[in-house]
Amino acid sequence: MIGPATLAAMVVPVGVPVGVLVVLAAYTPVAGLSYNTLVVLAGVAAVGFAAGLTGTLAVLRKRPLAGDAAAHATLLGVGGMFLATGRRDLPTLLAGALVAAVAALLVLVFLRRFTRTRDDAATAIVIGVSFGAGLAVVAGITARGLPGSGGLAQFLLGHTAALTARDAVVLTAASLAAVALLAAGFKEAVMVAFDADFARAAGWPVGLIDAAVVTLVAVMVVVGLPAAGAVLVTALVVIPPVAARQWTDRVGTMFLLAGTIGLAAAVAGVAASTLRPGLATGPLVVLSAAAICAVSVVFAPRRGWLGRRWREATLAGRWARGRLLEECLALADGGGGAFDSRLVRDRAGGDTAAARRRLRRAWDGLVWQAAVQPAAGGLWMLSSAGLAEARERHRRIAAWRAVLDAGLEGARDRFSLDLPPPDDPPATGAQSGSAPAAFPAGGGGP
Amino acid sequence: MTPSPPPPMLEFHDVTVAYGRRPVLWNVDLEIAEPCLFGVIGPNGAGKSTLLKAALGLVPVVGGSVRFSGQPLPRVRGRVGYVPQRETVDWDFPVSVMDVVLMGTYGRLGWLARPGRRERALAADCLDRVGLADFAERQIGRLSGGQQQRVFLARALAQEADIYMLDEPLAGVDVRSQERIFGVLAGLRDSGRLVMVVHHDLRTAVEWFDRVALIDMRLVAAGPTAEVLTADNLRRTYAGRIELLDELGRAVAERGRTP
Numbered sequence: 148m149i150g151p152a153t154l155a156a157m158v159v160p161v162g163v164p165v166g167v168l169v170v171l172a173a174y175t176p177v178a179g180l181s182y183n184t185l186v187v188l189a190g191v192a193a194v195g196f197a198a199g200l201t202g203t204l205a206v207l208r209k210r211p212l213a214g215d216a217a218a219h220a221t222l223l224g225v226g227g228m229f230l231a232t233g234r235r236d237l238p239t240l241l242a243g244a245l246v247a248a249v250a251a252l253l254v255l256v257f258l259r260r261f262t263r264t265r266d267d268a269a270t271a272i273v274i275g276v277s278f279g280a281g282l283a284v285v286a287g288i289t290a291r292g293l294p295g296s297g298g299l300a301q302f303l304l305g306h307t308a309a310l311t312a313r314d315a316v317v318l319t320a321a322s323l324a325a326v327a328l329l330a331a332g333f334k335e336a337v338m339v340a341f342d343a344d345f346a347r348a349a350g351w352p353v354g355l356i357d358a359a360v361v362t363l364v365a366v367m368v369v370v371g372l373p374a375a376g377a378v379l380v381t382a383l384v385v386i387p388p389v390a391a392r393q394w395t396d397r398v399g400t401m402f403l404l405a406g407t408i409g410l411a412a413a414v415a416g417v418a419a420s421t422l423r424p425g426l427a428t429g430p431l432v433v434l435s436a437a438a439i440c441a442v443s444v445v446f447a448p449r450r451g452w453l454g455r456r457w458r459e460a461t462l463a464g465r466w467a468r469g470r471l472l473e474e475c476l477a478l479a480d481g482g483g484g485a486f487d488s489r490l491v492r493d494r495a496g497g498d499t500a501a502a503r504r505r506l507r508r509a510w511d512g513l514v515w516q517a518a519v520q521p522a523a524g525g526l527w528m529l530s531s532a533g534l535a536e537a538r539e540r541h542r543r544i545a546a547w548r549a550v551l552d553a554g555l556e557g558a559r560d561r562f563s564l565d566l567p568p569p570d571d572p573p574a575t576g577a578q579s580g581s582a583p584a585a586f587p588a589g590g591g592g593p
Numbered sequence: 594m595t596p597s598p599p600p601p602m603l604e605f606h607d608v609t610v611a612y613g614r615r616p617v618l619w620n621v622d623l624e625i626a627e628p629c630l631f632g633v634i635g636p637n638g639a640g641k642s643t644l645l646k647a648a649l650g651l652v653p654v655v656g657g658s659v660r661f662s663g664q665p666l667p668r669v670r671g672r673v674g675y676v677p678q679r680e681t682v683d684w685d686f687p688v689s690v691m692d693v694v695l696m697g698t699y700g701r702l703g704w705l706a707r708p709g710r711r712e713r714a715l716a717a718d719c720l721d722r723v724g725l726a727d728f729a730e731r732q733i734g735r736l737s738g739g740q741q742q743r744v745f746l747a748r749a750l751a752q753e754a755d756i757y758m759l760d761e762p763l764a765g766v767d768v769r770s771q772e773r774i775f776g777v778l779a780g781l782r783d784s785g786r787l788v789m790v791v792h793h794d795l796r797t798a799v800e801w802f803d804r805v806a807l808i809d810m811r812l813v814a815a816g817p818t819a820e821v822l823t824a825d826n827l828r829r830t831y832a833g834r835i836e837l838l839d840e841l842g843r844a845v846a847e848r849g850r851t852p
Contacts, residue, residue: 458613463655466655470656497656497657498665544620551810552829552832563614564619564655
């Protein structure tokens with residue numbers, strides 16, 4: 148499942164936080180990375196990795212906010228567990244949180260299935276009601292001043308810095324268990340996320356698989372509580388998959404990459420929080436994830452905003468150039484005649500200001516490359532290079548029309564706006580004429 | 594430089610639309626000079642709907658221009674009525690048939706103004722024309738497919754546009770609704786409107802359209818229906834789709850027999 152491309156893609160997000168750590172280590176004595184920091188680092192890194200992995204499932208199943216509902220319910224579970232047992236050690240409280248999270252998800256499933264409430268509305272109801280109840284319980288506990296109740300509110304925002312070694316072991320174990328579960332049911336989970344009806348028709352217990360997925364997300368949310376708190380833990384579940392999706396079109400790669408990004412964000416957040424006292428770790432972890440996500444959304448080569456804009460602009464620019472040449476050729480009476488540059492641009496069309504700007508720029512390109520040259524009386528004419536390019540384009544358009552008209556197998560798959568040479572044209576003589584090298588505009592694909 | 598005859602009602606000039614480098618429409622040149630019932634015909638995935646959407650500015654174009662009576666779209670939006678495919682809206686939405694048809698009048702009302710008696714009368718009249726006068730208060734989900742399509746048509750009628758563009762108005766529609774819809778469209782044509790319809794069924798195309806364009810990514814042919822729907826043009830449009838060709842041949846042959 149892990150190809151070289153995957154490994155390469157994993158190096159980038161891992162490399163950044165590792166670099167940060169190295170810099171930190173260089174500036175502080177080794178003792179500066181205290182035992183406490185290392186404990187926090189290990190626990191949060193495990194949580195980050197597992198949250199990214201399971202979050203991918205939630206995002207692919209198009210239920211990213213199910214985790215949010217579970218997360219907000221955990222406060223009620225924590226408060227309730229404290230009331231019931233009077234203990235406030237992490238495993239006890241997390242057990243309460245887990246019960247509440249699963250209960251919230253069950254309510255969500257119920258609302259979805261038995262009322263005609265939409266998914267997002269149902270999620271909002273569960274979030275609001277469970278969180279309100281949780282706040283009320285915790286406020287009641289705090290007001291009564293029960294012994295040891297001081298830390299409960301920390302579950303709202305996380306208390307990463309206060310993790311003990313035992314906590315870290317608990318978190319790591321739970322994360323590993325979640326990852327193992329996911330690895331075991333990977334095939335089934337992906338199938339249901341992709342096409343639930345197909346799975347159902349093929350006899351798979353889709354309801355059960357969905358329930359398992361949702362429970363897994365709930366577990367991960369609960370495990371992530373100490374790291375980020377009830378409000379922020381959703382970010383750890385949702386942001387890494389969204390970032391990972393930008394870099395890959397493979398589901399397996401996406402899982403691993405999301406886990407890696409979650410881990411990287413966790414490490415970077417912890418590292419950043421050691422820079423000066425008073426920096427909260429949980430929020431920094433989430434902000435690190437958001438930063439990785441922002442970079443991914445903008446700079447990812449295929450899906451990223453920058454790359455898409457650039458490809459669109461190049462394509463439109465090349466198209467504009469081709470249109471101008473077509474009109475030049477037509478106005479030049481198929482050869483050496485002179486023409487008015489404005490008339491060429493008018494005939495090339497363009498309804499929007501952007502389209503006209505593109506045509507103007509393409510014209511400047513033709514002038515710059517001497518594809519057109521000035522003629523007498525302020526007019527222009529095609530140079531020999533421009534004429535060759537225009538004629539080649541004309542020829543290819545005609546050849547492609549012939550190929551498309553003949554309806555040859557696969558012709559449409561080979562066709563693109565770059566007008567590649569129509570290799571296997573029907574025997575219409577379309578192949579004769581100048582060499583393909585005389586067509587610079589179409590030759591240089593990305 | 595401008596020629597003296599009035600500009601065509603609708604004019605596509607070298608319209609190109611692409612997903613990445615794959616063209617969906619490639620250099621489509623099309624002129625419709627006068628009011629008529631115009632069919633856009635072609636196989637699945639030929640770019641028929643995209644042609645309408647490009648004209649209405651609903652998809653980004655790589656290049657080319659569309660003119661309505663010589664004007665670009667922003668100047669004539671109010672004069673163009675669009676009937677989208679039925680699947681594009683949420684039929685569970687809590688609105689009545691009358692509410693939907695009234696939305697056709699919103700464009701002329703502008704911001705903040707509420708529809709009054711005039712608009713309600715117009716909407717009721719439009720509903721009557723499509724044969725749904727008795728359904729005005731019904732929630733839109735509780736209609737048959739053909740009735741839903743007629744609600745869309747009534748909403749477009751309430752726009753009182755000059756040019757109508759309909760995307761597969763007859764897909765999944767019962768015969769009664771089909772005839773009703775075509776009757777209304779023919780009425781629009783007779784009152785001087787241009788009606789452009791994306792359509793996939795050749796038999797009904799031969800029956801109803803004055804002019805057609807055959808499209809498969811590029812424009813194959815356009816003009817009067819009988820001249821365009823020739824065996825040769827159809828072969829070029831549906832190239833490679835043999836099983837369909839037989840059916841087409843039969844449709845054309847039938848057309849030859851009926852005067």
